[in-house]
Amino acid sequence: MYYINSLDRLINQLTRLPGIGERSARRLAFYILKQPQQEAARLVDAIKTVKERVKRCSICNNFSEEDPCPICRDEKRNRSVICVVEEPQDVFLFERIREYQGLYHVLGGAISPLKGINPESLNINSLLKRVENGGVKEVILATDPDTEGEATAIYLFKLLQSLRVKVSRLAHGLPAGGDLEFADEITLTHALRGRKEMEEEWEI
């Protein structure tokens, strides 16, 4: 059987990445083999640099090259609102829409007894401390709209209630650009219950 040790090892490493099956891994590995040395070196350097430089922010737990992160340090941001998300990439999604001006708090996942993730394994205590320290008027629970995200939101809501802070949850409803036909029953129920009266200056 045709077999190149180091190539096989690379294919193996690549299949460990999310969404990369054996076939994609092979295609990627052969591509890397054919790349000029310089180009492969750039990829290697980018991986090494990201692992060296990027740490967690000690306040919000988001990925950052500095501590505190630029968002936690930014005096122009609204420090009275904290948006709680599961993962660092969720912060990226919010920042991209340029709609939110408050701070973040990254839990590091959602409560999931099946996956062995209990509340103690998440960054919940640090969130409570931030709220206890005062100045926070609203906590937006932006965990995923799935079972685990909902359970986490309910758990956090109960903890935050005693701290006299407004707690909100992202709106559920129909996704933009969708087709009613493809909306599942829960989404449609949410959309119906959360319906809003239309006014003159209706925003899309």
Place this chain on the structure above:
Amino acid sequence: MYYINSLDRLINQLTRLPGIGERSARRLAFYILKQPQQEAARLVDAIKTVKERVKRCSICNNFSEEDPCPICRDEKRNRSVICVVEEPQDVFLFERIREYQGLYHVLGGAISPLKGINPESLNINSLLKRVENGGVKEVILATDPDTEGEATAIYLFKLLQSLRVKVSRLAHGLPAGGDLEFADEITLTHALRGRKEMEEEWEI
């Protein structure tokens, strides 16, 4: 805007890989960030090692850690047959079916005036030399069954004709497990023209 320099650079490098869009690149980059250092180091090392160790075989032009490659060196293989393929990964596909016992020759692509690939940019001279050196009875042209692969096969056939060697081309026809309904017209034409009489010991 939320922006981490080194993360952005990694995402950028990853999007240069085939089949990796911006979204996949972001997912991969965040995954790499979350990996233990050791695991990311393994990926980096696998890329570096493959680039250091894997070269081209000076006989068949296939990727190999040794020169000549293990296939060209293997005395058990049938040295009178050469299977000509476009890329090194094609050798992998043939070896996997464990059906072929001859040698290979990797062209490094197919003739494509549109992509600026002319016969001079392919490893054609070295193939002719191998045949001229004698001992080769058959050359199997296993270039892709697309326009460029067909053109390359015809080009090679003309060159090889004068060298008094048998030249064959992979059979065209219906793919296994397929449905007649999904066969394109050219494939169906090939399948009809290449039809074979069934015998007692018909092999599937």
